[in-house]
Amino acid sequence: MIFIEDKQMVIPGDVLADNEYHSGRGTFKEDDKICSSLVGLVAIRDKKISVIPLQSKYIPKRGDVVIGEITDIRFSMWNLDINSPYSGILPASDVFGKEKRDLNKTFSVGDVLFLRVVDVDEVKKVKLGLKGRGLGKFRNGILIYITPTKVPRLIGKKGSMINMIKDETKCEVVVGQNGVVWVKGDPAMERVAEKVINMIEEQAHTSGLTDRVRNMLFELLGKEKPEEKPEEESDKEPEEKTEKESDEESEAEKEVAEEKEEEEENGEDLIQ
């Protein structure tokens, strides 16, 4: 028996289903019933029920790409704030190899870097690395902070959402899995991108978002709306749309992995 629908909003304690289903992330079992432990949206995959929180903090995972700020320089490593309850470390050996150089001269406090999480140990010590294409220090641009669970939505299916923002605003955009977004371009365009990204974060749990983002982009850029087509198509579109939307969210998480690669390509010129 299941008591809720896919993507329904639930609050802690809501009974989601009974024994036939498996309890996933954001849920707990009590008396053979699966209950939600968070405020968020239900995600049903096969027989597994999980709840995706509306608001979250970033929990580091091996292999993620993140954007971090340097907060301290130690004898042989940098300390970084990765927008998470756990801080990250970047060992000097990862940057210099066996050479001994002055850490101060390479990165200083306040620098913003694009990094990969190399390892997270059992006490959540987060080791970061700069090895990989596109990883390195950011120069100029702006930073936008969003809730990490909304990162897949910002990127969209096969990067559709993020590419639309990039194309329309002509900005470089790099998204870290920890919810930090770096945007660089014309200052006015940076502001447009910021507004759009904040809107996506606010409305990430609603459907039909891609269209609204497109409209907002066109409005902010003072362009004509993309023809009258949407209206004509609206009759047949709903079916397609719902299909697309559901794909979008379920696949989005996988897409992130792909997107990472792409981001790195874009960020290539950032390498020191």
Place this chain on the structure above:
Amino acid sequence: MVIKMVKIIPEIIKESLTNLVKSGERSDGRTFDEYRDIVLETGIIDKAEGSARVKIGKTQIMVGAKPQLGEPFSDTPNVGVLMTNSELIPMAAPDFESGPPDERSVELSRVTDRCMREAGVVDLEKLCIVEGKKVWMVFLDIHILDYDGNLMDAAVLGSMAALMNTKIPEAKLENDEVVVDHEKLVPLPIKEKALMCTFAKIDGELIVDPQLEEEQVMEARISIGMRADGSICAMQKGGMKPLNKDEILKAVQRTSEITKKLMEHLPQNNH
């Protein structure tokens, strides 16, 4: 042991905000003289005799006023007492901690207190019931619910509104005994209105109502308290860098224009 958390501001944010100010803009599209949206509600706490909630953008503050009978200070036997206290509750920002009040909390309550007191907002002499024995003591409690910069202006605006909203029970002297009539409420005697205006200095420019980001990158800060007639009643400078004379004079001049507009947010008459 005092552990002071220093928030590291990414160089990128500092640069982008400074560049924006250079080109005469701000990150949220405001002009240098523009406040964020202000929402002011009064009388929102049933248990307090006067209260107000102020929202300036995402900054949110609640103020409650509570009168109590007490003995006056011996050097001022014929005036009532106004006391201000503020609390930065941990819910409002990640770096607010519970426990003894920290520097910012003390600064906030003292600046608010000074602004209210020096302006003579409340006619404290009218709060005296028996000289040297019994006076009304009004306690103002400021609670920060959400912190997105510019606490001072919000605190002063909220305190002002809360005081204007306050009603105290009538106290009379009968056979040498103070009798308080809790049924009969009279408004707190307000004789002056005062508000505060805060500027942050970024790249040599003074911008009004700094939001959190701007406060984090600012070089200096100046808060000016002003009465309705344009006279100054309080001033507080913060931040690491200095302000020169011209900047201060300019700030004062702009304050007199801006506070006039801010006054419109206050309830028109008492209660």
